[in-house]
Amino acid sequence: MTPLLLVVLVIAIAGLVLWASLEATIIYPPMVGLLYRDGRFQRELLPGRHIRFDPLKRTRIVQVLVAERPVSLPEVTILSKDQFSFRLSLAPVMAVTDARAYFETQQSLDTPSFAHFVGGSGVHAALYPSVAAATLEAAGERTLAEILASPGVLTADVLARIEGAVPGATVSRLLLTAVNLPPETRKMFTDVERAKMEAQGALERARGEQAALRVLANAARLVSDNPALANLRLLQAIEATKGSTTIILGEGAIAPGGFGPVGSTGRRRDGLEAGG
Structure with missing residues (x-):
């Protein structure tokens, strides 16, 4: 083997190794990327194509959804001031403002499922407990009739109570999607x-x-x-009155046509007038 051919072969092998060590990640809006190396945060990546050289697989990119979106939560069982138990379905409208804080306050960050965290159905672990506790407190200060009459007052109170409860995210609105009353309570109100x-x-x-x-x-x-x-x-x-009509007048009245008085015993029979 000639030295030139050996050099070409070495360069080809090195190129293949380099190519295999390159990793490309495409981030689409409204996602942002978090770049970690050996478990330490490096920087935040904006939407676009990102290529990195990582032959030892020491880096990792986590994508976080930052767009405002409604989040579906399990139903919350609450007790009103007048001791009526019922369930509410609430949907907070949430937007991520700090992707790093939002991601790093999660549990089990090393699991593979977090490779595309909050890509669609992921919900911060602190959201549901915060909403449930705030709803239970707010509903306990109101009767069931007050809650049904003004649901917006309840959701506004709950929204104020959960302000800052989710690290790195804000909840701008709280949607009340359903009120589920027990059958006996529904019958009573009906x-x-x-x-x-x-x-x-x-x-x-x-x-x-x-x-x-x-x-x-x-x-x-x-x-x-x-x-x-x-x-x-x-x-x-x-x-x-339409059609042929015979009218019997009382005692002393003037008969139609001026033919003199008609007795009070007159009767109507087959359209003819008879005097008594």
């Missing part, structure tokens, strides 16, 4: 609301009957004071 609606309906019917009686009383008073109004009302009824 019965109460049904009773209120029935009472309201009975009250409205009574008001309608009173209004109708007042109208009738006013009409009777007007007819008593002005007998001619009865004749005018009769004429209106005659004008509104």
